[in-house]
Amino acid sequence: xNEKLKEYTxxxxxxxxxxxLDYYPVDFQLVPxxxxxxVAVYGLPVRMPHWSFGVRYIxxxxxxxxxxxxxxxxxxxxxxxxxxxxxxxxxxxNTLVVAHVLGHADxxxxxxxxxxxxxxxxxxxxxxxAAHAGQISNAITEHGQERVEAVLxxxxxxxxxxxxxxxxxxxxxxEWEEVPSGEVEDEFQARYGKLLExxxxxxxxxxxxxAAIPPHPEHDLLWFIAQYAPELEDWERDIxxxxxxxxxxxxxxxxxxIMNEGWASYWHARLLREADFxxxxxxVQSAKTHSDVVxxxxxxxxxxxxxxxxxxxxxxxxxxxxxxxLEAARSIMEQDDDFSFIRNHLTEQMARDLDxxxxxxRRDGRIIVDEFDIDAIREAVxxxxxxxxxxxxxxxxxxxxxxxxxRHFSEIDGRGLDLSSARKVLEYIHRVWRRxxxxxxxxxxxxxxxxxxxxxxxxxxxxx
Amino acid sequence: MSERNQYHSTTSADTRWYGLFSRGSRxxxxxxxxxxxxxxxxxxxxxxxxxxxSGSGERRVQVPVRFLEHHRFxxxxxxxxxxxxxxxxxxxxxxxxxxxxxxxxxxxxSGSGEGGLEFVLEFKVDELVEWLWEELELPNLxxxxxxxxxxxxxxxxxxxxxxxxRLDRRRSMxxxxxxxxxxxxxxxxxxxxxxxxxxxxxxxxxxxxxxxxALDVSSSVTERERRLAKTFFFWALQGLRREYERIETVFxxxxxxxxxxxxxxxxxxxxxxxxxxxxxxxKVLEVINERYxxxxxxxxxxxxxxxxxxxxxxxxAGAALEKLCPMxxxxxxxxxxxxxxxxxQTETSRxxxxxxLKGFPVATYPLAEEGHVxxxxxxxxxxxxxxxEEVQV
Numbered sequence: 063x064n065e066k067l068k069e070y071t072x073x074x075x076x077x078x079x080x081x082x083l084d085y086y087p088v089d090f091q092l093v094p095x096x097x098x099x100x101v102a103v104y105g106l107p108v109r110m111p112h113w114s115f116g117v118r119y120i121x122x123x124x125x126x127x128x129x130x131x132x133x134x135x136x137x138x139x140x141x142x143x144x145x146x147x148x149x150x151x152x153x154x155x156n157t158l159v160v161a162h163v164l165g166h167a168d169x170x171x172x173x174x175x176x177x178x179x180x181x182x183x184x185x186x187x188x189x190x191x192a193a194h195a196g197q198i199s200n201a202i203t204e205h206g207q208e209r210v211e212a213v214l215x216x217x218x219x220x221x222x223x224x225x226x227x228x229x230x231x232x233x234x235x236x237e238w239e240e241v242p243s244g245e246v247e248d249e250f251q252a253r254y255g256k257l258l259e260x261x262x263x264x265x266x267x268x269x270x271x272x273a274a275i276p277p278h279p280e281h282d283l284l285w286f287i288a289q290y291a292p293e294l295e296d297w298e299r300d301i302x303x304x305x306x307x308x309x310x311x312x313x314x315x316x317x318x319x320i321m322n323e324g325w326a327s328y329w330h331a332r333l334l335r336e337a338d339f340x341x342x343x344x345x346v347q348s349a350k351t352h353s354d355v356v357x358x359x360x361x362x363x364x365x366x367x368x369x370x371x372x373x374x375x376x377x378x379x380x381x382x383x384x385x386x387x388l389e390a391a392r393s394i395m396e397q398d399d400d401f402s403f404i405r406n407h408l409t410e411q412m413a414r415d416l417d418x419x420x421x422x423x424r425r426d427g428r429i430i431v432d433e434f435d436i437d438a439i440r441e442a443v444x445x446x447x448x449x450x451x452x453x454x455x456x457x458x459x460x461x462x463x464x465x466x467x468x469r470h471f472s473e474i475d476g477r478g479l480d481l482s483s484a485r486k487v488l489e490y491i492h493r494v495w496r497r498x499x500x501x502x503x504x505x506x507x508x509x510x511x512x513x514x515x516x517x518x519x520x521x522x523x524x525x526x
Numbered sequence: 527m528s529e530r531n532q533y534h535s536t537t538s539a540d541t542r543w544y545g546l547f548s549r550g551s552r553x554x555x556x557x558x559x560x561x562x563x564x565x566x567x568x569x570x571x572x573x574x575x576x577x578x579x580s581g582s583g584e585r586r587v588q589v590p591v592r593f594l595e596h597h598r599f600x601x602x603x604x605x606x607x608x609x610x611x612x613x614x615x616x617x618x619x620x621x622x623x624x625x626x627x628x629x630x631x632x633x634x635x636s637g638s639g640e641g642g643l644e645f646v647l648e649f650k651v652d653e654l655v656e657w658l659w660e661e662l663e664l665p666n667l668x669x670x671x672x673x674x675x676x677x678x679x680x681x682x683x684x685x686x687x688x689x690x691x692r693l694d695r696r697r698s699m700x701x702x703x704x705x706x707x708x709x710x711x712x713x714x715x716x717x718x719x720x721x722x723x724x725x726x727x728x729x730x731x732x733x734x735x736x737x738x739x740a741l742d743v744s745s746s747v748t749e750r751e752r753r754l755a756k757t758f759f760f761w762a763l764q765g766l767r768r769e770y771e772r773i774e775t776v777f778x779x780x781x782x783x784x785x786x787x788x789x790x791x792x793x794x795x796x797x798x799x800x801x802x803x804x805x806x807x808x809k810v811l812e813v814i815n816e817r818y819x820x821x822x823x824x825x826x827x828x829x830x831x832x833x834x835x836x837x838x839x840x841x842x843a844g845a846a847l848e849k850l851c852p853m854x855x856x857x858x859x860x861x862x863x864x865x866x867x868x869x870x871q872t873e874t875s876r877x878x879x880x881x882x883l884k885g886f887p888v889a890t891y892p893l894a895e896e897g898h899v900x901x902x903x904x905x906x907x908x909x910x911x912x913x914x915e916e917v918q919v
Contacts, residue, residue, distance in 0.1 A: 100550045109549075113560055114596035116553030123550070207556075219598050358612045365613030365621065373612075419615050423607050428624030432608075433617045442610035453599045470599070477601045486597035506602060 067153050071160050073339050078164045081336070082388065083329070085167035086141040086185070090160065092149040098133045099126060101146060105312060106138075108192035110304070111199070112214045134355070135159040139170030141185035154347035157340065158330050165329030169322050172396050175314040182230040187311045194304040201297050213298045216490040217284060217305040222452035224309045225282035234289055239273040279456035279469065284309065286457045292464040293496045302494075313450060317399045320443075324375015325395055327356050328383070331376070358416070367421070367429065369443060377416055378407055404443050410436040453479055455501065464497035465517075470504075478504035481513065488515040561591050561647060569657045586648045593645070655764045658903075679725045688722025697721035735770040735824040735855075737763060738813070740778040740806040742831030743795050751862035754893045755830035756793055758860055761903050762828060769910070770824065776813055784809035803835045803874055807846035820853035830860040830893065833872025843877055851886035858906060860893045887913075 071090065101107050103118045134155065137145040145163040147156050170176040184190065202210045280286045288294070288302035315322070334340065334348050358373045359366045383391045394403070413436055420438040423429045432438065453475050459467040472478045484501055492499045498516040505511040615621065684697055701719040706712055739759045741752070767773055777792040778784055781799035784806045810827060814820060827850065835843060851857065859878040871879070875890055882888040889909065891902035 096548065100548065103550055111549065111553055111556070112596075113553055113557040113594065116550065116555070116557035117593050117596070119550030119554055120593075215596070219596060222598070365611060365615060367609060367611045367621065369610055369612060417612055417614055418610060419613070419617075420608060420610050421621065423609055423622075424624055425603060425605055426624035427622055428620065429609075429622040431611075431615045431617050431619040431621065438608065439610050442608045445608065453601050455599050475601055477604050480600045480602045483595075483597045483600055487599055490597070 064153055064156075067156055067160070070153075070157050070337075070340065074157070074161050074164065074333055074337060077333055077337055078161075078168070078329070081332070082392065083164055083168040085164065085171045086143055088137070088143040088145050088163060088167050090145050090147060090163070092156075093146050095126075095133070095148050095150050098136065098146060098148050099123065101136045102133050106191040106308070107136075107144075107146070107188055108195050109308075110191075110195045110214065111202075112218055113211070114218060134351075135163055137163045137166045138188050139167070139176055139180060139185075140187055141180075143167045143170065144188050152347070154344050155351050157344060158334060158348040158351050161330035161333040161337075162326045164333065165326030166322060168329065169318075169325045169395060170314075172392070173314070173318060173322070173399075174396055175318060175399050179226075179310060179314045183307060183311050187308075191308060191311075194308070197304065198301065201301065205297065210301070212490075212493045213301045214305070216287075216494045217302045219487055219490050220283045220287075221305055221309045221312075222450035223281065223283035223455060224285070224306055224313070224450070225280075226310060226313050228282055228285075230307065230310050232285070235275055235277055236273055237275075238270040239277075241269060241271050275460045276457055279458050279471075281454065281456045282306075283455065283457065283468075287466075287491070287495065290460055291495050294494060298494060309450075314399075316450060317401070317447065318403075320371045320375040320378075320400045321395065321398060321403045322375070323372045324377075324379045327352075327372050327376035328379040369418070374408075374416070374443070378403070378412065381412060382407060400447055401444055404440050408436075408440055408443070413439050455479075458502075464495075466491070466495050466497065466499045468499070468501040470501060472504045478506070478508075478511065481505065481511065485513050485515070488513055492516045557594060558647070560594055564594070565589060565591060565647065565649070566657050569654055586650055587654065588646050588648055590646050651764065655761075655768070658761065658764075680728050681723055682726040683724050684721040685724045686718070686720065686722070688724065692723040692725075694721050694723050734772045734774075734822060735766060735826060736774045736776060736814075736818045737766060738776045738778060738810050738825070738827040739763075739792070740780065740784075740810060740827065740829040741792070741795070742781075742801050742803070742806075742829075743779045743797050744781045744801045744832075744834075745798050746801070746834055747832050747862060751830075751832065751893070752793065754862055754896070754899055755860055757896075757899045758830070758891075758893065758902055759828060761899070762826075762858070762906060765903070765907050765910075766826065774818070774823075776810070778806050778809050778813075780806035780809065786813065801831060801835050801874075802839045802843075803829075803831065803877070804839050804842035804846045807843060807850055811846060811849060814850075814853065824855045825853055826856050826858075827854055828858045828860065830862055831874055832863045833861045833874040835873040835877070837873060840873065840877070843874075844880065847877055847881050848884075851881050851884075851888065855887065856906075856910075857881070857886070857888045858902075859888070859890045860902065861890060862893045 097107075099122055100119065103122050104115055109115070133148065134151065135145060135147055137143060143163075143166075145160075145167075147159050151159065170180075198210060198214070275290065276286065284302055284306040288299045288306070291299075294302075331352055334345060334352070337345075340348075356370070356373045356376045358370050379391060382394060394407070398406070414434070418439050420432045420435060420442050421429050422432055454471040455468055456471065457466065458469045459465075461467065470479050470484075479501070481503075484503065488499050488501060492515040495516075498514065500512055500514045500517070502510065502512045611621075684694060698715075698720050701721060702715055705716070705719060706714070741747075741755060743752075763773070763775065775789065777787045777789055779787055779792060779795040779797070780802070781797045782802045782805065783799075785795070786809065787795055806829065814825060818825065847857075857878070859875065861872065861875055878888050878890050882890070889905070891905065892898055893902065
């Protein structure tokens with residue numbers, strides 16, 4: 063690392079501390095842009111191999127060649143936190159990036175969602191993901207690429223389907239449940255038991271019975287499959303659990319993106335503003351980089367059809383600190399996620415000042431600006447963030463013959479599943495579940511639609 | 527813990543190893559491998575698309591393929607979706623016009639854009655043939671040594687005289703060294719040292735073949751039927767190429783007349799008129815007599831037609847076919863449009879059946895749908911392999 067940058071880093075950290083930043087030490091590394099690009103694709107510096115990353119990599123490569131994206135930094139929460147800086151960035155850019163990283167580090171140590179995630183997963187996600195990658199490479203050597211890929215197709219395909227509220231480590235459901243006293247055990251007894259008095263009362267009523275599995279719709283599909291797949295081998299279960307653990311890590315990053323990027327942008331702006339030790343021209347250069355990062359529009363455009371989370375988050379934090387003070391801002395930072403943050407703090411005035419608008423896009427591509435409606439704007443900002451960005455699908459029943467029943471909660475999502483991709487996902491699941499699998503959703507006309515995989519012809523007609 | 531909480535960050539030494547390998551490329555290569563596998567599963571479709579008939583196995587076929595998509599549960603597309611943007615606009619402004627085709631623009635949602643991009647993979651025709659052979663579980667054919675002989679020059683020994691071009695430098699040098707070992711003072715080279723390679727004329731079994739593709743282009747044969755015929759022709763040729771060192775192809779199209787075509791024009795050929803098969807057979811006979819001595823060539827004929835030969839032509843066609851049969855290694859008749867179950871025998875199929883009954887190597891294949899092409903190919907090459915075994919035994 064450049065000596066000058068090293069010096070700036072130390073002094074920026076001292077300044078941050080003075081201003082109330084509170085974070086675990088950060089390990090900064092300068093890496094080539096190729097590495098940055100891979101990190102952006104994989105989400106983690108060393109992650110399990112899977113062909114789907116290859117596709118994203120090519121997209122990223124193409125975008126990069128076209129100059130559409132430039133990745134400044136990537137930072138991983140933990141103790142120590144790990145930050146990667148592109149070694150092709152100028153010292154000016156990297157000074158700003160260091161300040162930005164300190165904001166992230168502060169956020170990830172104090173935000174509740176991040177805190178809980180790290181308490182569960184530990185403080186070394188980078189190392190853990192690398193260990194997972196190693197385990198999976200070994201599995202490939204041992205069981206062959208095809209078999210490992212079949213498991214990863216399913217597990218990564220379901221990576222959004224976790225239930226963070228139930229926690230990372232949770233016990234299996236109880237297999238037995240108490241029979242509530244006074245409840246009659248079967249319908250026959252209920253109807254005829256009293257009529258035939260000479261029939262001796264049946265055996266002493268059992269005090270417990272087999273519990274239904276799952277007892278309630280189970281949204282953590284990765285967990286459920288890992289725990290209850292009838293013929294899953296141990297190494298396959300391990301892969302499911304590895305993917306699930308990484309998903310638990312990714313969730314806070316996903317659910318706090320606007321807040322987190324905004325917070326980091328607020329802090330890089332503020333630290334640079336108050337760092338009187340920086341040469342004036344460096345400050346000017348950094349300020350320029352700052353405005354590039356937090357601008358709402360790409361290039362020359364004057365209208366954007368999406369929101370730059372850096373810009374939105376940055377503007378909101380500036381406003382909050384201005385009106386309520388830093389202390390209030392810090393407690394919002396600790397307690398909120400993007401849902402509460404946007405709903406509580408994106409005011410109508412803010413939305414108007416930022417020129418936010420809501421629009422409707424028809425299927426043929428026609429886009430028309432709607433009447434200004436702050437609630438619609440807020441919900442549109444959050445639209446793709448609900449449920450980790452995935453449709454709500456839950457396990458509703460595990461039948462005695464091992465059939466897995468899934469249901470899509472179309473009443474919540476407002477629409478049915480895309481049937482062709484749902485079919486493909488069922489194929490993935492069936493290859494690891496190895497018993498029949500079905501998912502219930504609605505079709506375009508709102509009619510109930512059940513997609514099945516792995517049923518014999520008789521079973522299909524029987525279950526209709 | 528308190529110690530760790532101190533504001534003390536580290537900077538690692540510059541790491542150079544990152545550039546050494548790329549996980550992204552590794553997974554991209556794996557993706558491509560999977561695409562190839564997927565393509566392989568559709569090798570028959572590609573074969574049908576393949577735009578080459580003759581030409582060497584080195585030739586490549588370009589197959590446009592889509593990126594594989596890793597599927598997830600996603601919601602069906604709604605009639606309308608909501609979004610949020612930023613900029614100075616008024617309610618009611620149309621920011622983008624609808625397109626006739628329902629392509630959703632690159633707005634929000636990360637997954638939607640992926641899976642749409644196409645790229646092109648190149649396959650060697652040889653590679654495809656290899657896959658097809660596996661797919662159809664076809665036997666591997668040895669280059670066939672026929673009874674037909676052909677003269678060939680082979681190298682045999684050395685002589686002190688010969689053409690300059692056949693001077694064997696290594697041999698000559700050896701001679702020179704030997705000589706100088708005996709007379710150390712002698713010149714480095716003398717004419718006595720020179721050795722020339724000698725050639726000897728030797729008969730060799732022929733591995734030549736000529737394949738005739740005859741196609742009924744009368745108005746009753748549909749485009750689809752032609753495609754089926756073309757597919758069969760292509761793969762039959764590719765397969766024969768594994769058997770013979772040199773293959774020549776002749777393309778004949780006919781209605782009530784027959785013409786020889788270059789390959790490029792052959793499948794475009796289209797004409798009005800009925801079907802008189804004898805014209806095609808006579809044309810083939812004519813070409814054989816002119817250019818391909820059956821004594822030196824293995825002759826194959828594949829004839830595709832919908833079978834509706836004129837009744838008047840029964841006699842001439844039968845006669846021409848009987849002349850062709852003895853000089854051919856194999857004659858295949860592909861009846862397009864015919865279903866397997868049909869008991870109804872067309873005029874043309876009766877002709878070929880009669881030839882087959884006489885013990886000539888003739889076979890008839892129905893060609894009503896894609897599957898039939900592969901059944902016919904499989905049947906044809908199994909038969910070739912069986913024959914080969916007979917010859918070897």
